[in-house]
Amino acid sequence: MEESTNSSVIRDNNRQKRTREKVINLAMQVLAKNPTASLNEIAEAAEVGRATLFRYFKSRKQLIQELVVEADRKLEDATRPIIEKNLSARDTLEEFVKVLVPLGASFHFLNSEQLHSEGSGIEDLYRNQLVRLKVLSKRLRAEKVVATDIPLVWIAAVLDNLIYTAWVTVLDGDIAPNDAPGLVLFSFLNGFAHL
Amino acid sequence: MEESTNSSVIRDNNRQKRTREKVINLAMQVLAKNPTASLNEIAEAAEVGRATLFRYFKSRKQLIQELVVEADRKLEDATRPIIEKNLSARDTLEEFVKVLVPLGASFHFLNSEQLHSEGSGIEDLYRNQLVRLKVLSKRLRAEKVVATDIPLVWIAAVLDNLIYTAWVTVLDGDIAPNDAPGLVLFSFLNGFAHL
DNA sequence: TTCATTTGATACATTAAAGTATCACATGAA
DNA sequence: TTCATGTGATACTTTAATGTATCAAATGAA
Structure with a gap:
């Protein structure tokens, strides 16, 4: 998972920003209460697809570091x-x-x-x-x-x-x-x- | 992993008892501080072999339940x-x-x-x-x-x-x-x- | 309404940890 | 000292989660 590179045409960069923030906030809460939660559980809590996590973060480890x-x-x-x-x-x-x-x-x-x-x-x-x-x-x-x-x-x-x-x-x-x-x-x- | 069945000749049942208690106590401490700790980490903390865990507990899940x-x-x-x-x-x-x-x-x-x-x-x-x-x-x-x-x-x-x-x-x-x-x-x- | 971009679902590959089996060594009661 | 039993090391298998790729659907700015 990795943050998308900027393109010259940005049609909905706010949407990406909102998605990323939602993932971070929900991941924070889920992992604070259950450090063993899977990426699937985090994705469900954040109401995104599991693949979307990998669009913003290279790995589970990098997600946690961020x-x-x-x-x-x-x-x-x-x-x-x-x-x-x-x-x-x-x-x-x-x-x-x-x-x-x-x-x-x-x-x-x-x-x-x-x-x-x-x-x-x-x-x-x-x-x-x-x-x-x-x-x-x-x-x-x-x-x-x-x-x-x-x-x-x-x-x-x-x-x-x-x-x-x-x-x-x-x-x-x-x-x-x-x-x-x-x-x-x-x-x-x-x-x-x-x- | 599972608790050994009783045999008619018990030469060192106390040793088993001590080993099991040691595992439980150390596992409790390790997992209280880090719920994501692996069985290897638990075994090391308890100073037993990883295989020994499976002699007393059927699975990681059963260890935690116990x-x-x-x-x-x-x-x-x-x-x-x-x-x-x-x-x-x-x-x-x-x-x-x-x-x-x-x-x-x-x-x-x-x-x-x-x-x-x-x-x-x-x-x-x-x-x-x-x-x-x-x-x-x-x-x-x-x-x-x-x-x-x-x-x-x-x-x-x-x-x-x-x-x-x-x-x-x-x-x-x-x-x-x-x-x-x-x-x-x-x-x-x-x-x-x-x- | 259009359409560029984002996203979800899902199939597939990889990996790390769990779980199993075996054997030689360690232990300690007798 | 003996030796039955317990255990550690390790090779191997299985599993669950991670990670990758792809495509159709959804989204929302223009």
Whole structure:
């Protein structure tokens, strides 16, 4: 599978773009929930022919690699504007959670063990997201938004997983999309202890 | 692969038992982290020959099904004695977390999307663990250990994921095994807000 | 309506992993 | 030490998924 070369007459390049994006989005979701899903299952989810996958991606492996790159790009696009706002750590956390929960598939995709193969040339992307969360967690500690005696790696890991859990729970229809970011924030900061 | 039939002369049945348990434990861990791992990778992790897998399990599919059954059994064995103690919900939570964190692989295995196939005859086991957590969450609410206005499914999902996150973080060597249950409990009840 | 381009269905080829069989070596209870 | 049994290595077969090629149908901009 490979991306079509540009021709001098482009009659429906938007259609190709739409098809490719649809495949990437659906593939991301399917593989986030089931890394063993076949190309046939991905094609069905994306409502395209299996042959169409090969028109855009050279192989299953390349599809997955592009999913990783795309996931990282999406997460970067979503979080960079927030960082550039130079908000307080607390407000940054809130904005982060709002944009990251809907991106749960992209989120989880980068953390999948399946992708941790050497020589794929995209290893660093795996760590990007956890680095983003560590940086944020450091700022939260520095600004005393969170406790200072909890290991940083634990704080970042919990935030990571809360965001993914919210995404899955929304996908399962168990909580409303609008409620999800608030639940993540509440759980992360306050826990569930009855007051 | 299939379990050997009993013969009238059993010279080293314990060895078989040890081999089978080793395979199950290592397979559980490997597949919890990478559901796409091959039988070769599982065999290597378990330090057995690939042919040995087929001496105990008829097929990859049957191995996985037995992992699910074994995971559920382990979780049931670990949690039933706690329930039978009739402790307060708060103390039950603490005991649950202590025994479930080390079983993170078993834990996560049951929640894996990969296994949600109809007709496997073990679908109900997938829900057992979340049911256990929901029952516990309900008691926590009833005894006012946790807030009463948070959706039950969210409380259970977060507890579920905190336990698994702890298991992975210990496995990665980022937190000490002894610290893990305490961190889970603290995060679940108090969150990270600086006081 | 036209028609250039995109796509789905499907037949076929290839490949990687699963599954089987066999034999020599390893193990450990007796 | 013996030797029945368990196991690893490996060759081979089977299978399921990947990957390729082709053609008719679908699509949608012009």
